[in-house]
Amino acid sequence: xxxxxxxxxxxxxxxxxxxxxxxxxxxxxxxxxxxxxxxxxxxxxxxxxxxxxxxxxxxxxxxxxxxxxxxxxxxxxxxxxxxxxxxxxxxxxxxxxxxxxxxxxxxxxxxxxxxxxxxxxxxxxxxxxxxxxxxxxxxxxxxxxxxxxxxxxxxxxxxxxxxxxxxxxxxxxxxxxxxxxxxxxxxxxxxxxxxxxxxxxxxxxxxxxxxxxxxxxxxxxxxxxxxxxxxxxxxxxxxxxxxxxxxxxxxxxxxxxxxxxxxxxxxxxxxxxxxxxxxxxxxxxxxxxxxxxxxxxxxxxxxxxxxxxxxxxxxxxxxxxxxxxxxxxxxxxxxxxxxxxxxxxxxxxxxxxxxxxxxxxxxxxxxxxxxxxxxxxxxxxxxxxxxxxxxxxxxxxxxxxxxxxxxxxxxxxxxxxxxxxxxxxxxxxxxxxxxxxxxxxxxxxxxxxxxxxxxxxxxxxxxxxxxxxxxxxxxxxxxxxxxxxxxxxxxxxxxxxxxxxxxxxxxxxxxxxxxxxxxxxxxxxxxxxxxxxxxxxxxxxxxxxxxxxxxxxxxxxxxxxxxxxxxxxxxxxxxxxxxxxxxxxxxxxxxxxxxxxxxxxxxxxxxxxxxxxxxxxxxxxxxxxxxxxxxxxxxxxxxxxxxxxxxxxxxxxxxxxxxxxxxxxxxxxxxxxxxxxxxxxxxxxxxxxxxxxxxxxxxxxxxxxxxxxxxxxxxxxxxxxxxxxxxxxxxxxxxxxxxxxxxxxxxxxxxxxxxxxxxxxxxxxxxxxxxxxxxxx
Amino acid sequence: xxxxxxxxxxxxxxxxxxxxxxxxxxxxxxxxxxxxxxxxxxxxxxxxxxxxxxxxxxxxxxxxxxxxxxxxxxxxxxxxxxxxxxxxxxxxxxxxxxxxxxxxxxxxxxxxxxxxxxxxxxxxxxxxxxxxxxxxxxxxxxxxxxxxxxxxxxxxxxxxxxxxxxxxxxxxxxxxxx
Numbered sequence: 022x023x024x025x026x027x028x029x030x031x032x033x034x035x036x037x038x039x040x041x042x043x044x045x046x047x048x049x050x051x052x053x054x055x056x057x058x059x060x061x062x063x064x065x066x067x068x069x070x071x072x073x074x075x076x077x078x079x080x081x082x083x084x085x086x087x088x089x090x091x092x093x094x095x096x097x098x099x100x101x102x103x104x105x106x107x108x109x110x111x112x113x114x115x116x117x118x119x120x121x122x123x124x125x126x127x128x129x130x131x132x133x134x135x136x137x138x139x140x141x142x143x144x145x146x147x148x149x150x151x152x153x154x155x156x157x158x159x160x161x162x163x164x165x166x167x168x169x170x171x172x173x174x175x176x177x178x179x180x181x182x183x184x185x186x187x188x189x190x191x192x193x194x195x196x197x198x199x200x201x202x203x204x205x206x207x208x209x210x211x212x213x214x215x216x217x218x219x220x221x222x223x224x225x226x227x228x229x230x231x232x233x234x235x236x237x238x239x240x241x242x243x244x245x246x247x248x249x250x251x252x253x254x255x256x257x258x259x260x261x262x263x264x265x266x267x268x269x270x271x272x273x274x275x276x277x278x279x280x281x282x283x284x285x286x287x288x289x290x291x292x293x294x295x296x297x298x299x300x301x302x303x304x305x306x307x308x309x310x311x312x313x314x315x316x317x318x319x320x321x322x323x324x325x326x327x328x329x330x331x332x333x334x335x336x337x338x339x340x341x342x343x344x345x346x347x348x349x350x351x352x353x354x355x356x357x358x359x360x361x362x363x364x365x366x367x368x369x370x371x372x373x374x375x376x377x378x379x380x381x382x383x384x385x386x387x388x389x390x391x392x393x394x395x396x397x398x399x400x401x402x403x404x405x406x407x408x409x410x411x412x413x414x415x416x417x418x419x420x421x422x423x424x425x426x427x428x429x430x431x432x433x434x435x436x437x438x439x440x441x442x443x444x445x446x447x448x449x450x451x452x453x454x455x456x457x458x459x460x461x462x463x464x465x466x467x468x469x470x471x472x473x474x475x476x477x478x479x480x481x482x483x484x485x486x487x488x489x490x491x492x493x494x495x496x497x498x499x500x501x502x503x504x505x506x507x508x509x510x511x512x513x514x515x516x517x518x519x520x521x522x523x524x525x526x527x528x529x530x531x532x533x534x535x536x537x538x539x540x541x542x543x544x545x546x547x548x549x550x551x552x553x554x555x556x557x558x559x560x561x562x563x564x565x566x567x568x569x570x571x572x573x574x575x576x577x578x579x580x581x582x583x584x585x586x587x588x589x590x591x592x593x594x595x596x597x598x599x600x601x602x603x604x605x606x607x608x609x610x611x612x613x614x615x616x617x618x619x620x621x622x623x624x625x626x627x628x629x630x631x632x633x634x635x636x637x638x639x640x641x642x643x644x645x646x647x648x649x650x651x652x653x654x655x656x657x658x659x660x661x662x663x664x665x666x667x668x669x670x671x672x673x674x675x676x677x678x679x680x681x682x683x684x685x686x687x688x689x690x691x692x693x694x695x696x697x698x699x700x701x702x703x704x705x706x707x708x709x710x711x712x713x714x715x716x717x718x719x720x721x722x723x724x725x726x727x728x729x730x731x732x733x734x735x736x737x738x739x740x741x742x743x744x745x746x747x748x749x750x751x752x753x754x755x756x757x758x759x760x761x762x763x764x765x766x767x768x769x770x771x772x773x774x775x776x777x778x779x780x781x782x783x784x785x786x787x788x789x790x791x792x793x794x795x796x797x798x
Numbered sequence: 799x800x801x802x803x804x805x806x807x808x809x810x811x812x813x814x815x816x817x818x819x820x821x822x823x824x825x826x827x828x829x830x831x832x833x834x835x836x837x838x839x840x841x842x843x844x845x846x847x848x849x850x851x852x853x854x855x856x857x858x859x860x861x862x863x864x865x866x867x868x869x870x871x872x873x874x875x876x877x878x879x880x881x882x883x884x885x886x887x888x889x890x891x892x893x894x895x896x897x898x899x900x901x902x903x904x905x906x907x908x909x910x911x912x913x914x915x916x917x918x919x920x921x922x923x924x925x926x927x928x929x930x931x932x933x934x935x936x937x938x939x940x941x942x943x944x945x946x947x948x949x950x951x952x953x954x955x956x957x958x959x960x961x962x963x964x965x966x967x968x969x970x971x972x973x974x975x976x
Contacts, residue, residue: 066879066883066884066913066914066915067884067913068913125913125914125918145881153886300915300918300919303918304918708917710911710913712911712912712913712914712917712918712921713917713918714917714918714921716915716918716919717918717919719922720921720922
C-alpha cells in the first residue's frame, strides 16, 4: 500500500510569512550591537576622472567621526574583489578607488562615526580634487581605437572575446532560401530588491573571529571571498545572511562595502554597520542585461530555420564582478531556444564602459536568449507571411528527441514544447482571438497577439561545466533531534523563494510527520554545511535533492533500527503517520519516536551502526534542467497616445514536478511582472557623459500592480530525469517568457502600419513616434 | 545640458557690457549668488546656492572669460562643484545693439555638463530649472538697467525677480503672434 503524500503538491501557506507581515523579521538594518559604529561612503560624481588629491583633514575632526579612510590607507591590506568567470583582461577591483574613478557611484572614501548622520556630516567635509577624463558609455564606441581607455594596462577596452561555432553554418547560409538579419538590444536593467544591500561586521577580539551579516544570496561564497581578501582563516570567518528582502541576482555577488565593513570592524575593534541607500543601489549595485546582438538566420521558404549566427556586444561596465563575463555566454548558448537549429555560430565581444558592472539579473542570459529566439520566430513568420504558431511548430525540437543535444552542446533533459504551445493556444482560444483581431483591424484598432515559447537552463551543473571557483553542487544536513523534531540545514540561502515551506513539505512527507515538526535553517556559515547559495533556480533542484539524499540516509538508518525491533526486513518498511510500518500492513507499526529514542539512547547497539541521527549530503548534478513554457498575450495599442492595454495574458509553464503549487505560481507572477517591466517600462539610462539619469524610483519605472495584466496561469508537467523528485526550477521562468511575448504582441499590433521592430522598453512615447513616422511614410 | 536663447535688455550695448563685467552688481542679479569676486581681469570666483527638487546645496567655482571683444562678445568657462554634484562647461555671450531705442539683444549659448546627485535626482527638471534661473537673471538685469536709466535703484532679490520673470513670461505668451 502506497503512502499518499500529505504536504507535497498541496497549497501550503508560506511558513515565512507571519514574521514578515508582522514586522518581526530581522533584516541587516535591524541589527543593533553594543558600541556599533556607522559607515557612509563618498562616491564619485564623475564617470571617469583622475583623483589628484583627497583632503580628509576636516572630516576627521568632525564631531562623532572615528575614522576616515581612502585607498591610500588600505594599500596592500585588502585584496581585489573576485571574479570567477574567465576573461582575458581582469582588472584589480579595489574596495576604494585608486588614483582614478571609472563610474558614477564608485566608492572613494569611507567615513565612520558614532551615528549615521554624524558620518554623513563628516563626509560632506571631504574634499576631492578631480581631473575629469572623457567617458565612454556606448559599448560599440568603447571598441574604437581612439576610445578613452578605462583600464590603461590592457591597451583597449576589450574584456574578452569568445567564439562558439558548430559545423555547417556557412553551408546552411548558402543553401537557405533567404537570410533574415536583425539587431536586438537587451537594455540595461536594475534588479531593485526592495531591501537594498547592507552589512554589519563584528570582530571578536578574544576568539579572533569575524562575523559578517550581509544581505546576500551566497553566504558561503561570500565567506570564502572575504576571508581571501582580508587574509583570514575561513574557520574564523562567519557570514550570516539574516532576513534578505529580495536579490534577483544582484546579491549573488561580493561587494566592496562588505569587505570594507569587515576591515573596519577588525581594525576599529568595534561593530560597524553600512546600509545602502536607494540612490547608491541604483549606482553601485550590479545591473543586468545590456547586450546588443546582430543576428542572421538562414531560412527556407517553408519557415524552417537552418542556421543561426550572431555577434554580441556585451557591456560589462567598468569592473568585473563575481560572474560579469560569464553571463553573456548563456545568451549565446541558449539563443536557439526550443528549436532544432542544426548549425549555430556566435561571437561575443565583452567591453569595459564607464558604467556600473553588469552581472546576474533574474534569468541571467536566458531572457536575452529567449528574446532573440522568439523575435526570430516572429520575424521569420512576418517575412514569409506565415502564422507564428506554424513557424514554431515547424522548428520545435520534437518530443521524441530528448535528451536533445543542441548545436551549441547543451543537453536538454526533457521537454514537450508542442504540448505547451497547444495548451496555451487552447487556453487563450487562439482562433477566436485571431478572429477578434481581424475584426478589430477592420475598425482600425491596433490589436496584437504575441506568442513566446521559451526554454531555459536551471540548476547549473555539473561543476566541470563551470569556470574554476564556481561550483555546481549543493549541500544539506538533516538532523532528527532526540525529541523527534527535524532540523533541515541547507546550503542554499533563500531570500523570498520560500524553501522554509517547500523543504518542510518534502521532509514532513518523507518521515510521515507534521510540517510543524520541521525547521529549515539556512544562511549561517557557522551552522549549515558549506553550500553554494540561492540563484539560477537551483534551490529546489539542487538544494532539495541534497536534502532528500540526507533524508534518505536517515530513513535507511531508522528503518534498520525498526527492522531489528520488528524482526522484519527494512525494505518492507515505510514511514506513515508518525510510525514506521510494514508497507503491506500499516497497522502493525512501531511509533517513530521509539525508533528515534533507540538511536540516541543506544542501549541496544546495532553492529556497524553509529548512534545519533544526523546526515550530510552533497548533491553534484549530472546535468542542467531545462524548464520551458509558452506565454501568449493579447494587447491593444491606442493610436493617439501609444499607450498599451492588456486584453489577455495566458502562461503555460513547465517546471517539472511541482512541490508547492502556490509558491510556483508566485514565482511565475513575479517573474512575468519583471519580464513585462523589461518589455515596457524599465531601462537604466546613462547620458553620454556617463551620468546616471535613472537613480531614483521616480525615474526608473518599476511597474505597479495597475501596470500589469491579469494572469491566466496553467502548467504542463514534464519531469526532469536528473533528480529523484523530477523538479526543474521555476524562479526565472516568468521573466524569460514574458518579455518576448509582450514585444511580439506589440509588434503584431503595429504590423498593419509596416513597423517591423522597436527596441525595448516599448514606452508609449516610442510607440507613438513609430506610429507617427509610419503615417509620414 | 545645452542652453541657448536670446533676450532683449532696455539699455545701450555699452551699459549692458559694463553690467556683465561688474561682479558687484552681478552678485545681486544672479539668483542664489552669494559672492562673486574678481581674481584677475578675466577670472572670477564665486559661490551660488541652487536647489533642484530634493537636492539643495552650495556650489563654488571659477568663471574664466575668454575671447573678450568689448563690448560685443565673450566666452565663459565654468567649473564649479558642491556636495551635490558638479557643473562644467562653457558658453558664449553676444551683445548686439538694436533699434532706435538703443536696446541690446543678448544672445547666449552654452553646453554644460552636470553630474552627481544633482543630475541623478533633478534630471527631469534640470532643463526647466536652468531656463527659469536664466529668466530670473535677465528679468533682474532689465529692472536694474531700467532703474539706472531713471536714476533710481532697483530692488533685487529672489522673489521679486521670480515675479518679474513670471510677468515677462505671461507678457510674451500673450503677445505671441497669431
